[in-house]
Amino acid sequence: xxxxxxxxxxxxxxxxxxxxxxxxxxxxxxxxxxxxxxxxxxxxxxxxxxxxxxxxxxxxxxxxxxxxxxxxxxxxxxxxxxxxxxxxxxxxxxxxxxxxxxxxxxxxxxxxxxxxxxxxxxxxxxxxxxxxxxxxxxxxxxxxxxxxxxxxxxxxxxxxxxxxxxxxxxxxxxxxxxxxxxxxxxxxxxxxxxxxxxx
Amino acid sequence: xxxxxxxxxxxxxxxxxxxxxxxxxxxxxxxxxxxxxxxxxxxxxxxxxxxxxxxxxxxxxxxxxxxxxxxxxxxxxxxxxxxxxxxxxxxxxxxxxxxxxxxxxxxxxxxxxxxxxxxxxxxxxxxxxxxxxxxxxxxxxxxxxxxxxxxxxxxxxxxxxxxxxxxxxxxxxxxxxxxxxxxxxxxxxxxxxxxxxxxxxxxxxxxxxxxxxxxxxxxxxxxxxxxxxxxxxxxxxxxxxxxxxxxxxxxxxxxxxxxxxxxxxxxxxxxxxxxxxxxxxxxxxxxxxxxxxxxxxxxxxxxxxxxxxxxxxxxxxxxxxxxxxxxxxxxxxxxxxxxxxxxxxxxxxxxxxxxxxxxxxxxxxxxxxxxxxxxxxxxxxxxxxxxxxxxxxxxxxxxxxxxxxxxxxxxxxxxxxxxxxxxxxxxxxxxxxxxxxxxxxxxxxxxxxxxxxxxxxxxxxxxxxxxxxxxx
Ligand code: SF4
Numbered sequence: 001x002x003x004x005x006x007x008x009x010x011x012x013x014x015x016x017x018x019x020x021x022x023x024x025x026x027x028x029x030x031x032x033x034x035x036x037x038x039x040x041x042x043x044x045x046x047x048x049x050x051x052x053x054x055x056x057x058x059x060x061x062x063x064x065x066x067x068x069x070x071x072x073x074x075x076x077x078x079x080x081x082x083x084x085x086x087x088x089x090x091x092x093x094x095x096x097x098x099x100x101x102x103x104x105x106x107x108x109x110x111x112x113x114x115x116x117x118x119x120x121x122x123x124x125x126x127x128x129x130x131x132x133x134x135x136x137x138x139x140x141x142x143x144x145x146x147x148x149x150x151x152x153x154x155x156x157x158x159x160x161x162x163x164x165x166x167x168x169x170x171x172x173x174x175x176x177x178x179x180x181x182x183x184x185x186x187x188x189x190x191x192x193x194x195x196x197x198x199x
Numbered sequence: 200x201x202x203x204x205x206x207x208x209x210x211x212x213x214x215x216x217x218x219x220x221x222x223x224x225x226x227x228x229x230x231x232x233x234x235x236x237x238x239x240x241x242x243x244x245x246x247x248x249x250x251x252x253x254x255x256x257x258x259x260x261x262x263x264x265x266x267x268x269x270x271x272x273x274x275x276x277x278x279x280x281x282x283x284x285x286x287x288x289x290x291x292x293x294x295x296x297x298x299x300x301x302x303x304x305x306x307x308x309x310x311x312x313x314x315x316x317x318x319x320x321x322x323x324x325x326x327x328x329x330x331x332x333x334x335x336x337x338x339x340x341x342x343x344x345x346x347x348x349x350x351x352x353x354x355x356x357x358x359x360x361x362x363x364x365x366x367x368x369x370x371x372x373x374x375x376x377x378x379x380x381x382x383x384x385x386x387x388x389x390x391x392x393x394x395x396x397x398x399x400x401x402x403x404x405x406x407x408x409x410x411x412x413x414x415x416x417x418x419x420x421x422x423x424x425x426x427x428x429x430x431x432x433x434x435x436x437x438x439x440x441x442x443x444x445x446x447x448x449x450x451x452x453x454x455x456x457x458x459x460x461x462x463x464x465x466x467x468x469x470x471x472x473x474x475x476x477x478x479x480x481x482x483x484x485x486x487x488x489x490x491x492x493x494x495x496x497x498x499x500x501x502x503x504x505x506x507x508x509x510x511x512x513x514x515x516x517x518x519x520x521x522x523x524x525x526x527x528x529x530x531x532x533x534x535x536x537x538x539x540x541x542x543x544x545x546x547x548x549x550x551x552x553x554x555x556x557x558x559x560x561x562x563x564x565x566x567x568x569x570x571x572x573x574x575x576x577x578x579x580x581x582x583x584x585x586x587x588x589x590x591x592x593x594x595x596x597x598x599x600x601x602x603x604x605x606x607x608x609x610x611x612x613x614x615x616x617x618x619x620x621x622x623x624x625x626x627x628x629x630x631x632x633x634x635x636x637x638x639x640x641x642x643x644x645x646x647x648x649x650x651x652x653x654x655x656x657x658x659x660x661x662x663x664x665x666x667x668x669x670x671x
Contacts, residue, residue: 109344
């Protein structure tokens with residue numbers, strides 16, 4: 001079975017609707033030519049004050065240190081298309097995100113990076129967030145094939161965009177190799193549209 | 200049953216179906232810039248891949264470029280490094296790069312249309328969410344992440360899920376002093392910041408038909424703020440006239456042939472939509488945001504809403520927003536004191552924006568306590584504005600006239616708010632910390648409303664400040 005099918009890890013709940021990518025990674029950290037150093041900058045302005053002193057954000061709470069499943073509210077990742085946002089989450093150690101809904105570009109970026117975005121209706125998602133707050137030591141068991149998860153002895157169903165679920169089931173969440181297979185088909189579309197000129 | 204533009208463009212550019220059920224779509228025009236693209240070249244290198252169709256990609260620099268001193272090396276070493284990496288990569292792969300001082304540099308979404316690279320019926324991608332701007336020309340224009348920039352460089356294609364299409368009809372006629380920016384803020388306020396998730400927006404109706412291309416770009420620009428994946432307007436005579444004679448547009452008989460092809464992409468009259476929304480254009484007023492999402496907006500004569508009247512999480516969100524903005528519920532938005540005025544960005548940094556403001560501010564002075572800057576969207580906008588003497592008018596009124604770039608829209612260059620300064624801004628995002636200070640505050644509005652706020656030192660109705668008479 002593909003390792004992508006099941007995910008585990010402890011959880012952390014970051015509260016808020018419409019959390020935009022500017023908050024996930026403030027613009028000044030976009031000055032980089034690789035994504036390698038982005039982890040520590042995750043949610044920087046929410047976690048640190050202007051003197052770089054920690055403000056006591058939930059991500060810095062020792063009880064949640066090392067959590068890899070991020071639970072949040074609705075419309076997560078809206079705003080800028082910056083892949084720096086999912087990259088920062090991933091480099092920080094987040095492997096799965098659970099929300100009521102996701103902004104689309106962000107969702108696509110996460111999928112390509114191998115980070116499943118799980119969707120849950122408000123009521124269940126709220127119940128799960130409550131459990132995560134009360135059980136920082138509990139482990140998630142996430143079954144992507146069945147679209148169910150178990151946390152703190154309770155079971156929840158979640159939704160996934162079908163193409164994303166399929167991508168994780170087949171382990172082909174990065175489409176590049178498959179895109180490159182279609183060279184001839186690409187060329188014929190390019191020619192039809194008059195764009196075939198290469199160097 | 201006829202087809203809408205989205206369906207026509209999609210089927211024309213479709214290459215095939217991927218195993219996960221997604222579609223492989225050919226990208227007609229790929230635009231790149233220094234913030235989200237250099238990393239993609241690194242990814243290509245790691246995989247030993249090259250650029251498949253380098254003539255279909257164009258580069259510019261906009262986010263990090265200073266708007267005062269643009270001499271190299273830039274004072275910020277990291278900005279300089281990003282410039283270098285993009286220069287090297289574009290040179291290695293034979294990609295055209297609109298460098299500063301060539302007359303073609305500018306914000307990526309200003310440059311594409313003004314050169315005529317953006318043409319109706321294209322699929323357009325850029326590692327920037329405001330790629331939706333190009334939809335004004337009848338394009339399916341998508342913001343993408345860096346891994347997808349890599350995909351497009353390597354294959355000139357993209358893996359995509361299909362979108363639903365919502366037609367938004369703006370009926371009637373805009374009142375005097377009401378602009379395209381007010382239309383888009385009003386739509387977002389009405390449909391919500393995630394109302395568009397899963398959709399391409401087709402803007403239509405008499406108000407949209409009557410708009411210039413620059414106004415249409417303002418509307419499509421902020422589709423993304425409404426949660427839509429992209430927004431577009433059907434190409435028409437206004438579109439074709441805008442493109443005629445542009446540097447990268449065919450001329451003579453080829454132009455006529457192009458117009459025939461472009462026109463064929465417009466939605467059929469009997470096209471089907473997944474959803475239709477009608478907005479009364481005549482009822483739109485100058486609109487201003489009071490909160491930290493573009494949907495938290497009210498018209499200039501309204502009071503800031505009371506969170507107590509909202510439910511559940513919305514209530515918390517509104518309370519958070521008011522706390523961050525240091526504003527009181529039920530206070531009028533007019534009269535909110537400002538510290539900074541910013542006119543620029545890919546939403547409202549085009550020639551017509553500066554023209555409209557210049558006409559209004561002649562004979563007025565920016566209030567003493569306000570720092571006001573005007574930043575043209577491109578070198579061409581800058582040159583055209585100077586040819587008309589607009590820079591003088593702005594300077595005389597107390598604005599600084601800067602060199603082109605994104606500037607204080609996201610403050611990746613030295614133009615930033617300080618502390619909890621509050622800025623009247625013609626840009627598109629009022630997110631917390633967006634303008635360069637983690638406690639800085641943004642009020643989004645049209646350029647003419649920014650000018651009115653600058654002159655009064657507080658949020659004010661431009662129609663009153665500049666005595667904009669109702670016409671007709
Ligand atoms: S002007 Fe602002 S929104 Fe537009 S591309 Fe630049 S940073 Fe992005």
